[in-house]
Amino acid sequence: MAMFIRVEVDPQVAGQADLVKKLVEVCPVDIFATGQDGALAIVEQNLDECTLCDLCIQACPPGTVKVVKLYE
Amino acid sequence: MRFYEYEAKTLLRRYEVPLASFRVASTPEEAAATAGELGGTVVLKSQVLSGGRMKAGGVKFASSPQEARQAAAEILRLPISGQVPRSVLIEPKAPVAKEYYAGVIYNTLAKRPAIIFSDMGGIDIEEVAEQHPEHLTQATFSSLRPVSDYKMKEVVASLGITGNELTALTPILSRLARAFLAHGLTLAEINPLARLENGSFVCLDCHVDMDEDARDRQGALLQELGIGREETRQARPPTPFEIRGAQIDAQDTRGVAGRIVEFDGDLGLIIGAGGGSLTLFDAVRKYGGRAANYCEIGGNPSVSKACELTKLILSKPGVDKIAVMMNVVSNTRVDIVARGVIKGVVESGYDPAEKIAIFRIPGSWEGEGFKILRKYGVEYYDRSVSMDEAARRAVAKMQTV
Numbered sequence: 001m002a003m004f005i006r007v008e009v010d011p012q013v014a015g016q017a018d019l020v021k022k023l024v025e026v027c028p029v030d031i032f033a034t035g036q037d038g039a040l041a042i043v044e045q046n047l048d049e050c051t052l053c054d055l056c057i058q059a060c061p062p063g064t065v066k067v068v069k070l071y072e
Numbered sequence: 073m074r075f076y077e078y079e080a081k082t083l084l085r086r087y088e089v090p091l092a093s094f095r096v097a098s099t100p101e102e103a104a105a106t107a108g109e110l111g112g113t114v115v116l117k118s119q120v121l122s123g124g125r126m127k128a129g130g131v132k133f134a135s136s137p138q139e140a141r142q143a144a145a146e147i148l149r150l151p152i153s154g155q156v157p158r159s160v161l162i163e164p165k166a167p168v169a170k171e172y173y174a175g176v177i178y179n180t181l182a183k184r185p186a187i188i189f190s191d192m193g194g195i196d197i198e199e200v201a202e203q204h205p206e207h208l209t210q211a212t213f214s215s216l217r218p219v220s221d222y223k224m225k226e227v228v229a230s231l232g233i234t235g236n237e238l239t240a241l242t243p244i245l246s247r248l249a250r251a252f253l254a255h256g257l258t259l260a261e262i263n264p265l266a267r268l269e270n271g272s273f274v275c276l277d278c279h280v281d282m283d284e285d286a287r288d289r290q291g292a293l294l295q296e297l298g299i300g301r302e303e304t305r306q307a308r309p310p311t312p313f314e315i316r317g318a319q320i321d322a323q324d325t326r327g328v329a330g331r332i333v334e335f336d337g338d339l340g341l342i343i344g345a346g347g348g349s350l351t352l353f354d355a356v357r358k359y360g361g362r363a364a365n366y367c368e369i370g371g372n373p374s375v376s377k378a379c380e381l382t383k384l385i386l387s388k389p390g391v392d393k394i395a396v397m398m399n400v401v402s403n404t405r406v407d408i409v410a411r412g413v414i415k416g417v418v419e420s421g422y423d424p425a426e427k428i429a430i431f432r433i434p435g436s437w438e439g440e441g442f443k444i445l446r447k448y449g450v451e452y453y454d455r456s457v458s459m460d461e462a463a464r465r466a467v468a469k470m471q472t473v
Contacts, residue, residue: 003415003418004411004415004444048375048376048411049374049376051408052407052440069443071447
């Protein structure tokens with residue numbers, strides 16, 4: 001269970017193959033994966049490894065990916 | 073990493089340091105046969121990675137193959153400092169007229185290698201330094217330039233040695249220094265270096281330690297000596313606690329978090345950064361703290377590595393609190409370590425505010441890290457509190473438990 005970071009992804013992005021591929025590619029700590037149905041999957045156990053690099057935010061349309069710091 | 077005596081002698085033989093014709097035997101029968109071939113009185117020495125062999129009964133003399141068989145049998149079943157002997161080194165007993173000491177270490181204050189020489193060998197050099205300092209001399213030398221025979225001559229001559237002795241001892245010190253530099257050694261020591269009754273010199277015993285980080289560069293030598301990668305060659309076998317630490321460190325390539333040495337105190341330590349681990353460990357001891365472990369973290373370990381290391385330390389019986397202290401970090405992120413440590417404490421079933429005596433890691437991403445620590449009520453400090461003072465405060469907290 002993640003204690004420090006939560007990632008929120010707009011459902012439209014989560015179902016868009018090219019954006020899913022981009023998210024999987026850019027995250028340096030493997031928070032994103034491609035699910036069996038091709039949709040975006042969040043790897044829960046890697047969430048706390050988030051380096052706050054914002055690459056996922058930059059990879060998608062503005063406002064569709066949010067990284068929430070649970071300690072703020 | 074330590075070398076067995078027979079390995080150290082094999083290395084020094086490459087550098088033409090004078091040695092007796094030694095052999096190694098793994099069984100009493102081999103020892104008897106070797107003693108028969110060598111003839112006369114032989115000395116049999118336990119091959120363990122530990123000092124104090126003579127006092128422990130690991131060195132015996134034999135005047136016949138039968139005596140050698142008996143002596144080897146006794147030595148091979150005698151553990152020394154918990155270590156079972158690997159084999160027995162056998163060599164002719166030397167007719168010693170006088171014993172000397174020669175050693176090379178790295179002088180960390182001078183940041184140069186140093187040659188140490190004494191005309192009182194055969195006893196601990198620390199004892200000579202303390203009780204007979206006039207019989208000991210040392211000098212640093214360059215690790216970049218070729219070893220100078222003249223420099224070594226000066227060292228020997230400074231104890232008043234002249235003539236044939238000076239001429240014979242000088243190249244032995246030079247060769248020892250060359251071996252030290254060529255193989256990434258942290259210690260190369262001949263004790264005793266004996267002058268025999270016929271005036272020649274011979275290395276009777278030697279001790280060689282190699283820097284752990286030199287292993288890769290020294291692959292050819294280690295292969296020649298038959299030292300496998302799996303051999304840790306530490307002074308004692310690793311404990312299950314230390315083995316688990318190494319497993320944690322190996323779980324991914326991000327940073328270091330798991331090089332750990334077990335002690336029996338009550339204060340768990342998560343320490344590191346640019347020599348900070350040694351400084352902090354010493355500071356904890358200076359203020360009367362009882363460390364449960366030594367460790368090194370740095371290079372920006374992952375949250376999971378820091379978490380697992382924390383859980384490991386907290387699982388050790390007798391650990392009351394942990395202190396998380398590092399030098400000012402640049403390539404390690406404060407917030408990542410804070411997340412890992414807090415997660416480890418929580419997953420171990422404890423309250424971070426209670427269990428973490430102090431968190432003192434200033435540097436990269438400290439603002440983010442301090443937010444996390446505040447949220448969990450952990451006492452933290454920035455760089456305005458020195459490492460020494462942080463250690464003092466951590467120990468003081470233990471004394472009020």
